[in-house]
Amino acid sequence: MSHEHEKKPFSLHLDVSDFLPADKEEKQSLVVMRESVSFWRDGVRRFRKNKIAMASLIVIILIFIFSFILPSFYPYGYEQQIRGSENLRPMQYSEAELARIEAGEKVFPHILGTDNLGRDMTARLMMGSRISLLVGLVASVLVLIIGSIYGAIAGYFGGKVDLIMMRIVDIIYTVPDILIIILLMVTLKYPLQDLASNVPGFGWISDIGIGLISIFIVFSLLYWVGMARIVRGQILALKEQEYVTAARALGASHRRIIGKHLLTNCMGPLIVTTTLQIPSAIFTESFLSFIGIGVQAPMPSLGSMASNAIGGISTYPYRLFEPAIMISLIILSFNLLGDGLRDAFDPKLKN
Incomplete structure (x- = not known):
């Protein structure tokens, strides 16, 4: 009787049959059932499954239509x-x-x-919503640009550079935000007026509004520190990866490594943080306009509309409810959208 095909579990000899080509059934059992997708496609797929985030996105789109498109067809103007x-x-x-x-x-x-x-309240609500959305979007973009560049440089170079740059961030964190915002808004008002009226080529400042320009400057000076810390933490974790080492070995410049390899791989957290920054900027602008140092008349803001409605709260309460509901709707929608983006694009939260 031949025993050449009998398996010997304690034998040191290799079984030739283990090296035979796999048949179709064995190949099929090794096929991965889930299709391989990119990071962004997987994030979009996960985001679409989040019903709350999708509903928030629809609400935001409707608010944008209400604020930017409907005023062109509405028969009354906000100043009329x-x-x-x-x-x-x-x-x-x-x-x-x-x-x-x-x-x-x-x-x-x-x-x-x-x-x-x-003045028609619907037209003023449209323009006030437009101002709030513009402030939120522009301020968030400024925070994204300044904070990402600052945090990337600090995290990439490390050492004394990181130490000095992050101590500056800590100092800015210790400053009381509201007090500095009020001081900056009051201080910047008159220099901007002189610049718009006396220097050729700066008349656009008056067209946009002294209050809006002041708000953008304030956000550029103060509100980027949180973004810088987030980016720095991401860069510290990514700069030790093999592809960064390979880029250095190939002679890539620091600027290319930071922009091409490091910040590109931080886009998920950057998008989420920027989205969550928008409602914070809108709330800050509404607060400043409410106390009278934000957007100046006759341009309406949701905060200034609420402030003007306080005097007639007992007779015309709906004038306060209209901007208050709009502010709440915008902030809630962006917060829920940001939470949905975080759940979709944060690798740590993947199932």
């Missing part, structure tokens, strides 16, 4: 004062407008009423 239409309630017409309707003329209703100067 309509005589005889002061203090109208929602969907109410003035006597002059009722007379025009009786004469057969079509008059568009004041959907949310008018203020004490006869």
Whole structure:
């Protein structure tokens, strides 16, 4: 009887049959069932499964349409004062407008009423939402650019460079934000006015608004420190990776390594942090406008609209509810969107 194919578990000889080509059934058992996808495609797929985040994204899109597109078709302007239409309630017409309707003329209703100067509240709410969104987006982009560059340089070079740069960040952290913001807003107001009126080529400052420019400068000076710390932590973990070592060996410059290899691999946390920075910027702008040092009249802001409504809270409470609900809706939507992006693009949270 031949024993050449009998398995001997304690034998030191190799079994030739173990090295035979695999058949179709064995190959099929080794196939990975899940399709290989990139980091971004996988993140988008996970984000789409988050119903709350998708609903928040839809709400944000609707708010953008309300703020940037509808004003072009709306018959009233945010500065337009309509005589005889002061203090109208929602969907109410003035006597002059009722007379025009009786004469057969079509008059568009004041959907949310008018203020004490006869200005349509819906038009002002549209423009106020636009200002808040612009402040949130522009301020977040400024924070992203300044914070990512600063944190990347500190984390990449390390040593004394990192020590000095992060101590500057710690000093800025110890400064009371609101106090410095108020001081900067008041201090920057008059130099910007002189610059816009006396220096050729800077008239655009008046067009945009002294208050808005001041807010952007304040965010550029103070609010990038959190982003810098996050980026620094990411860079410290990534700079020891093999591809960074290979780039150094090939003679890549520091600028290329930071921009091409390190910051590119931090895009997930950067997008999430930037998205979560938007509601913070909107809330800060609304607070500044509420206390009277933010966006200046006649340009409306959700904060200034709420401040103006305080005086008539007992008679016209809806004037306060309108900007307050819009602020809450914008901030809540961006926060939920940021949470969804974090769950989708943070590798530590993958199932």
